[in-house]
Amino acid sequence: MIRHEPRWAFFGYWQRVSLVLLVITLTCFYWADTEIIALDPWSELKRIGLGFLSPDFLATEYLFEAIWQTISFALLGAAAGLLLGGPIALIYNKPIVAAICAFIRSIHELFWALLFLQVFGLSPLTGVLAIALPYAATFARVFSDILQQAPASTLQNLPANSDTISRYVYGRFAHVFNEIKAYVRYRFECALRSSAILGFVGMPTLGFYLESAFRQGHYHQGAALLILFIVIIGTIPYWCRAKLIPVYFVAAILLLPEITTIDSSLVWRFLSDDILPPMFQSHSVELLSSDKWVLFGEWLNRIITEQALPGVLATLLLAVAALGGSYLLTIIFTAVSFKPLTGSFITAINNVSLLILRSIPEYIFAYIFMLLLGPSMLPAILALAIHNGALIAFLVARQSAATVYSQHFNGKFDGYAYDILPRIYPNMMALLFYRFEVILRETAILGMLGVATLGFYIDSNFSEIRFNGALILIFVTALLNIFIDIASRKLLATHSISHKSC
The missing domain is CATH 1.10.3720.10 (MetI-like)
Incomplete structure (x- = not known):
């Protein structure tokens, strides 16, 4: 009896993971707010360019x-x-x-x-x-x-x-x-x-x-x-x-x-009063009163429904879209970094570019893109993708440089894809999914630029001296990151090497 493998089995494990990642990325990018609404980006870009020239x-x-x-x-x-x-x-x-x-x-x-x-x-x-x-x-x-x-x-x-x-x-x-x-x-x-x-x-x-x-x-x-x-x-x-x-x-x-x-x-006031929910800040003896707990439930429900849930959704849309962008840029940068494929001169230029791109904070990237493209998720996605793509490519390029290729390597891209890429791909994916946790954390900074992620709501609560609400949202942020960390560890447990280098 001939056993037929499912069509899906035609693809290897990392091919399936990569295809799923790209599909999810495109879906998130479609639903994300990526509208370009800048009025005159070219004049601002010219001013920025002149600034870097002098x-x-x-x-x-x-x-x-x-x-x-x-x-x-x-x-x-x-x-x-x-x-x-x-x-x-x-x-x-x-x-x-x-x-x-x-x-x-x-x-x-x-x-x-x-x-x-x-x-x-x-x-x-x-x-x-x-x-x-x-x-x-x-x-x-x-x-x-x-x-x-x-x-x-x-x-x-x-x-x-x-x-x-x-x-x-x-x-x-x-x-x-x-x-x-x-x-x-x-x-x-x-x-x-x-x-x-x-x-x-x-x-x-x-x-x-x-x-x-x-x-x-x-x-x-x-x-x-x-x-x-x-x-x-x-x-x-x-x-x-x-x-x-x-x-x-x-x-x-x-x-x-x-x-x-x-x-x-002031320290005692912050710890014993400011961070408590409003209904518990009076230090009333009626702490166990059912009315106060009802008010607490209503207050917590408003934070969850009006800030936490929209913030989590926007954070995930932004982070997943940036993860897919990081993946594509990593593939490109890593290939260009392989000296037997592109030559010493192009590799050197690429290495300098990776140094620059991974050194510039995402906040500055996002701010520049926001000046050029207007306020939306697109500047944040580009900022996170460029920074993390360059960082992962820098780490993976060190492994590819130490990889001994076979004598049949022809010095072309098809030879690179056949001989080198399969060896470095598991480690690249491990680094990528580890950085997903970091990307989620980095959305905090970009929220301060007005992108409606969890970081935006947390910053708003701090600005309005509502430390209690900020702590609730920070707790939600931590739980989201922990969940992503657990999921990525399970995904990588048996199919990749350690991602400690990141």
Whole structure:
């Protein structure tokens, strides 16, 4: 008896996943608000172009202080996250620890900054803690994944009376030290971007002056700041040497702005009153009154139906459309990055382009596209797709460069698609679906530009001093990110290699 395979089985696993992803992407793009309503985009584009052709590096007051604060916040935040997340990685296999870390890292640094602003004000503590908390949870997860890959055979060769610390250091940590070091270096690059973004809420980093310059149309100044930021990230291997890190660390602590005095009464009011639902803020003895719980139910229902659900829908439409765009750009950028296919000159130009595109914060991309295309989801989709596509392509290109191709490789695209792409494709998809969680978080920033995602409603609640509503929406955001993380892990569990490098 001949067994007929279903037609769907004609496609491989990743072919099916890719086709489904593209179909869902096109559907989300169709339903998303992508109308172009800009009145005169070409004149604005000309002004932006002239700004980049003649950047004014002397226009920004306190430029060197802003550069140093950007670096110091990133360094201290990443270091604090490393000190917290490293030990937690050893117990990350406990479900309660993994759940807490998932919740913490699912909240964007910008939201942590907005929360800490209510407690510490524009203090260095706000910037450092806003980076340290989500980074600690991320370090814990990634280090746990890396340590699980350490071979167990070494432990069997250690003396039987070896203490626990020695068995851990020599039996597990030594095997994966290079991978951990590489990830910490990459995470510091991410911390620099996070530090710059904190300037959008008033912290004295490059992002503060960058946003101000673009908002006021001072493109010569904005271009200069953006170029400096790209140079800082692109030259990390040269100025961020291991021997110099202790010096930078001490200087970062000594040269931080003065920590403002914290009013304990305001902190207590925020924690005990401001974040409570309105019906419970009076501290009435009738806390258990059924009337108050009815009012609470009505209040919560309004937030869920009028803000949370529309925000979740818009966030998913935007994020999925951006994910599909990232996938297409990754395919293109990765192919162009393969030197045997395109040659040394084109590969070098492409690598410089990837550095620029992954260094520019999505917020700036979205703002520029909004000037050109008008206020809709389209600028946000393009910003997220370009930034994440360039970042994933940069990571995958390193794997393809190390891939040994067969002697039958013909140096053409069909040879690349047959010989190289199948080898790097699982890792590329793993990185892509991992970045989906990050894309969801990044919609928070773009919500501050007026795109009606969850970030837009959260920012509106903070602006209107309705911290209780903001916390509810932040909680919804965290749950959405956790759900996406679980779904992506299940999708990748048996069909791809680890995505720890992202």
